[in-house]
Every structure is written in structure tokens, then in C-alpha cells.
Amino acid sequence: MNLEQKKNTIDQIARQRDSAAGNRLQVETGMRRVAPCNLRRTVYSLLLAACCVSPAVYATDFTYIRPGIRANSIGGAFSAIADDPYTIFYNPAGISTLTEMQISGEISRRFESVSPIGEVAAVYVRPQPDKKNDVAILGFHSLRHGQYEKKDTLTAGYSTINTIKYFQKPLRWGGNFKIMRLAAEGKNNLGIGFDAGVLLESDMGLKTALTFYDFNIGTGKSMLTMTIGNSYRYKNILFAIDLKIRGGYYEFFAGIEHTVMNGLLQLRAGKGLALGGVDYLAYGIGVNVLPFTIDVIASLPLKGLHEQGGQYALGLTYKFGGESFNEKLVGNASNRLNSLKIQIENLRTTRFDLQTKVASYQVNKNIMQSDITMMESTKRDLENRLQSLKIDIDNAQYIKEEPKPKKKPIIKRVEKWPKHYKIKHGDTLRSIASKFYGNPSLWETIYNANEKNISRGLPKIGAMFIIPPPPSKR
Numbered sequence: 001m002n003l004e005q006k007k008n009t010i011d012q013i014a015r016q017r018d019s020a021a022g023n024r025l026q027v028e029t030g031m032r033r034v035a036p037c038n039l040r041r042t043v044y045s046l047l048l049a050a051c052c053v054s055p056a057v058y059a060t061d062f063t064y065i066r067p068g069i070r071a072n073s074i075g076g077a078f079s080a081i082a083d084d085p086y087t088i089f090y091n092p093a094g095i096s097t098l099t100e101m102q103i104s105g106e107i108s109r110r111f112e113s114v115s116p117i118g119e120v121a122a123v124y125v126r127p128q129p130d131k132k133n134d135v136a137i138l139g140f141h142s143l144r145h146g147q148y149e150k151k152d153t154l155t156a157g158y159s160t161i162n163t164i165k166y167f168q169k170p171l172r173w174g175g176n177f178k179i180m181r182l183a184a185e186g187k188n189n190l191g192i193g194f195d196a197g198v199l200l201e202s203d204m205g206l207k208t209a210l211t212f213y214d215f216n217i218g219t220g221k222s223m224l225t226m227t228i229g230n231s232y233r234y235k236n237i238l239f240a241i242d243l244k245i246r247g248g249y250y251e252f253f254a255g256i257e258h259t260v261m262n263g264l265l266q267l268r269a270g271k272g273l274a275l276g277g278v279d280y281l282a283y284g285i286g287v288n289v290l291p292f293t294i295d296v297i298a299s300l301p302l303k304g305l306h307e308q309g310g311q312y313a314l315g316l317t318y319k320f321g322g323e324s325f326n327e328k329l330v331g332n333a334s335n336r337l338n339s340l341k342i343q344i345e346n347l348r349t350t351r352f353d354l355q356t357k358v359a360s361y362q363v364n365k366n367i368m369q370s371d372i373t374m375m376e377s378t379k380r381d382l383e384n385r386l387q388s389l390k391i392d393i394d395n396a397q398y399i400k401e402e403p404k405p406k407k408k409p410i411i412k413r414v415e416k417w418p419k420h421y422k423i424k425h426g427d428t429l430r431s432i433a434s435k436f437y438g439n440p441s442l443w444e445t446i447y448n449a450n451e452k453n454i455s456r457g458l459p460k461i462g463a464m465f466i467i468p469p470p471p472s473k474r
Contacts, residue, residue, distance in 0.1 A: 062145045063182070063214075063223050064246075064273060066090065067121035069106050069295035069315040073284030074255025075270025077240035079229035080209040082199055085123035085317065088139040088157045091211045091227075092174035093199035095135045095159030098125045106295070106315030111308050112276035118144040119313070133161040150183040157195075164200075172199040182219045191218025205233040222247065236260070240270075255282075263288055272299055278309025293317040391428065391457055395440065398431040417469035418449075423459045432459070437470045445471060 068086030071078035078087070082094020085104040108119035121141045128134040136158050143151040159174025176195035181188070197211035208230050214223035229242040238257040244250065255270025266286035272279070284297035295317070299310025421432065429443035437445070445468055447454060453463035 062117055062143055062149060062275075063151060063184075063221065065110065065117065065119065065143060065275075067106060067108070067119060067141050069108070069284060069297045069313050070257075070266075070268065070286060072108075072272070072311060072313070073268035073270060073282050073286075073295075073297045074238075074240055074257055075253045075282060076244075076273055077229060077231075077242040077253045077255045077270060079197070079211050079227045079242050080199065080207040080231035081238065081240055082197075082207075082209065085125050085137065085139075086121070088123060088137050088155055088176060089121075089141065090213075091197040091199060091209050091229075092157045092159055092176045092195055093172040093197040093209065093211075095125075095137050095157050095174050096133055096161050096172050098135050098137070099127055100319045101126055101321065102317055102319040104293075104315065104317035106313055108297075108311060108313030110275060110311045112278065113308050114276070115146045117275070131160075135159050148183065148186070150181070152181045153193075154179045155195075170201055172201070173197070180216060180219055182221060184221070187220055189218060189220040191216050191220075193217070193219070193223075207231045272310060275309060278303070278307050280307075280310040282311065290323060291319040291321075293319075387457060391430070394426075394428045394458075395430045398426060398428060401426075415469075417467070419467040421465045421467055423453070423461050423463045423465060425461055427459055427461075429454070429457070429459065432465065432467070436467045439470075442470060 066072075066076065066089045068078065068084070068089055070084055071081075071086055071090055074081075076090075079091040081087075082091040083097045085098065085102060087094035087097070102125045103123070104125075105122040106120070108121075110117040110119065119142070121139070123137065123139040126136045126138075128136060137156070139153075139155040139157070141151075141153045141155070143149075155176050155178040157174060157176040159172060162171050162173070163169065164171050174197060176193075178193040178195070179190075180193055181190050183189075193214055193216035195211065195213045195215070197209060197213075200208045209227070211225075211227045211229075213225040213227065216223055223246070225244055225246040227242050227244050229240065231238060231240040233239075236259040238259075239254075240256070241252060241254045243252055253271055253273075255268065257266055257268045259266050264287065266288070268285065269281065269283045272282035274280070278301055280299045280301040282297060282299050284295065286296075287294040293316070295313075295315040297311055297313045299312070301307035301309045419436065421436070423432075429447055430440035432446050433443040434440040446465065449468045450459070450463070450465045453460050453465060459465065
């Protein structure tokens with residue numbers, strides 16, 4: 001329907017109601033009857049404005065909105081973090097991380113092009129006293145968008161922990177049952193819903209989550225959402241990202257949180273939920289003045305401050321029986337001191353062990369040096385023995401090759417000394433002593449007289465030896 005057709009329809013409606021409307025205005029105000037043409041123009045203006053505005057009223061699907069100031073401060077990427085009471089609205093598996101009884105509430109106001117969205121939420125956490133890993137939780141969330149769009153949800157959740165047999169890692173899982181009232185587009189529906197989620201943790205600070213949310217019956221609107229999320233903590237910085245899929249719609253949400261001042265403050269930022277097509281950057285701060293925790297969120301539209309978009313909210317959490325921030329700070333300092341003492345003691349033990357090993361190595365080194373000295377001495381003795389054996393072998397070879405001459409009649413004659421002898425191949429000191437003295441053991445006499453012509457215990461071939469008289473004839 002174009003603008004001219006809308007105008008004709010409005011004129012027709014105005015003409016039918018001119019009379020009744022004029023009489024009603026006259027009775028109520030005591031004024032004169034309003035002229036039909038003036039009333040027609042008034043109705044036309046109002047309906048034309050309504051026609052122009054009505055497409056934008058439903059451009060914002062407020063059923064996408066979830067509470068949790070901390071979660072919204074990091075762009076809604078909370079399914080794999082899931083460690084505060086508002087995890088009931090993101091991943092019921094994270095409920096088991098809440099080991100202390102606590103209550104939390106928040107109030108929020110979101111902005112978009114038509115009208116602001118009011119929001120109230122409250123959560124009560126109750127760990128099970130007889131079951132260490134089981135936690136129950138009750139949450140309430142209420143949304144108001146204009147006069148006619150409303151959403152109220154009462155949620156009860158439960159979570160526990162199991163260990164995966166083959167990985168030996170904790171697996172958190174949980175579920176929610178909810179009662180929901182949804183009023184939108186002129187319809188008021190009451191229904192029930194279910195949520196389910198799992199959370200797998202690793203030793204490296206990485207968490208992975210899978211959730212199925214808003215499986216509803218009786219609300220007149222399909223809101224089933226699947227979320228796959230990951231978070232990673234590096235020292236005091238937490239990174240998170242979620243992929244949310246709902247029908248044909250999917251979107252990535254990312255955020256970051258930095259803890260400072262020994263956990264007193266948490267600084268957060270993330271991509272905010274776009275309402276009415278306005279993208280904005282969410283940023284927030286958490287103040288942990290335990291047992292109270294105060295959370296604040298604000299936003300900055302990415303296109304400029306004149307845009308109608310974003311969120312402002314304030315939340316408060318109280319932990320029953322929880323230690324104060326000072327106690328926690330002192331406790332953390334004490335734990336750190338004890339940890340440092342243990343590290344120092346371990347270092348002392350390691351140092352003593354190293355000193356013992358060094359002393360043992362030094363003793364072994366001295367023993368090995370003594371062994372090397374003895375082995376070198378033994379080597380020299382063996383070399384000398386080898387040289388003597390070579391000489392003995394040479395003597396035996398000489399005796400074998402030159403048998404003893406037959407005895408001849410002894411003719412006494414006067415021998416002239418000293419004699420001269422030219423060394424031939426195969427001659428040894430013992431063989432020369434045997435030849436001239438008849439006794440090889442007198443080789444030292446020849447050695448002393450010809451020491452300069454002897455090399456390595458053997459006479460030099462071709463050398464002229466002086467054969468002195470035997471010792472008995474001197």
C-alpha cells in the first residue's frame with residue numbers, strides 16, 4: 001500500500017468517526033464541536049505518523065537480550081567463562097563453578113531508535129551442602145519495551161561435574177527449566193522452556209562450551225539458540241569469543257577482561273548487541289569489595305554519540321559468609337609467601353644436590369686421573385718389555401740360523417785386543433758378544449765401547465765397532 005492509498009483509507013475512517021468523535025470532544029471539554037475537516041486532518045496526521053513509525057517498532061527483537069552486566073560488558077561472549085551468577089542465562093553448566101551462596105541483582109536501560117528497553121534481573125545461588133560439586137540456582141529476568149512488548153522469565157537451574165574417563169579432565173554440565181511470559185505484536189503467551197549446556201576445561205587456561213538455549217513451548221515464538229564458545233586466560237587477561245546461531249541468524253561476539261590491583265578491579269570491553277541496527281562498543285568495570293561486588297556497564301555507539309543505541313546498567317552481588325577483600329588480599333599474600341618459601345626451600349635442596357654431585361664428580365675425576373697415571377706407567381713398562389722381547393727374538397733367530405761351530409783343538413794363542421768389527425745385517429749386541437767373547441751376556445762391554453753407534457738397543461748396520469777385551473782379560 002502506497003502513501004496515497006493509506007491517505008484515502010485514513011480519510012474514510014475519519015469520516016466514519018467524525019460525528020462520534022466530535023460529540024465526545026464536545027461533552028468532555030465543554031467546547032464547541034470540532035469541525036469534521038479539522039478532526040480528519042488530526043486523525044490523518046496521527047495515523048500517518050503511526051504508519052511511518054510502525055516498521056521500526058518491530059525492527060528490534062528484544063528476545064535476543066540477556067542480562068548480566070559482566071557478560072554484556074565483554075560483548076555477551078560468556079558461555080565459556082560462565083563463572084558468576086548470571087551464567088544461568090548463558091550456560092547452565094557453569095553453575096557448578098559457584099561454590100558460595102550468593103544473591104545478585106541488576107537494573108539496566110538499553111537504547112534504540114524507537115523507545116528504550118528497561119531490564120531487571122536477580123539471581124540466587126545455593127550450593128548443595130551434601131554434594132560438593134552440585135549447585136542449584138534461581139533466576140528472574142524482566143524486559144519492558146514500550147507499553148506492549150514484555151518478557152518475564154523465571155528460571156531454575158542445576159549443574160554438576162563429571163570426569164571424562166579417557167581424558168581425565170573435568171566436564172561441567174547443567175540444565176535449566178523456565179517459565180516464560182511473552183507479550184509482543186498484540187499477543188500475550190505463557191509457556192515453558194528448557195536450556196542445556198556443557199563446559200570443558202583444560203590445564204592451559206582454555207575453556208570450550210556448547211549450549212542450547214530457549215527451547216520453548218507455548219510462547220508463540222521460536223527462540224532456540226545454539227552457542228559455541230571459547231575462552232582463554234593468560235595471566236590476568238581473559239579473552240572470549242562466542243558464535244551464536246538462532247534460526248537463519250548467526251553472529252560472532254568477542255570480548256576481553258583485564259584484572260588489576262590484586263583482583264580489586266576488572267576492566268572489560270566487547271562488541272555490544274546491536275539493537276535497531278546500531279553497533280556499539282560496550283565497556284564496563286567490576287569492583288570486588290568482597291563480600292560485595294559492584295558491576296557497571298556503559299556503551300559508546302561506533303557511528304557517533306548522536307546514535308540512539310547502547311546500554312547503561314548497575315549491578316550488585318553479595319556472597320553470604322564470604323571473606324572480605326582485605327581477608328582475601330591477606331590470604332593471597334600469605335599463600336604467595338608460602339609458595340615463595342616452598343620455592344626457596346626447593347631451590348636450596350636443588351643447590352645442595354648439585355653441590356653433592358659436583359663433589360662426587362671431583363672425586364671421580366681424581367680417581368680417573370690416578371688411573372690414567374698408572375695406565376701410562378704400565379704402558380711404558382710394557383713398551384720396555386716389548387723392546388726386550390724383540391732383542392730376545394733377534395738373538396734366538398741368530399742362534400737358529402748360525403749353529404755352534406764344531407770344537408777344534410784348542411790352540412792357545414795370544415789374542416790382540418781391541419778388535420774391530422763391521423756390523424752386518426742381523427747383528428745384535430748379544431750375537432757380537434757371543435762371537436767375540438763366547439758369552440752373549442757380555443754384550444754390555446761392547447755396548448759401553450760403541451754406544452754412539454747403537455740405536456734403540458741395536459747396532460747400526462755398516463758401523464765399525466771396537467771390540468774391547470773381555471772383562472776377564474783386562
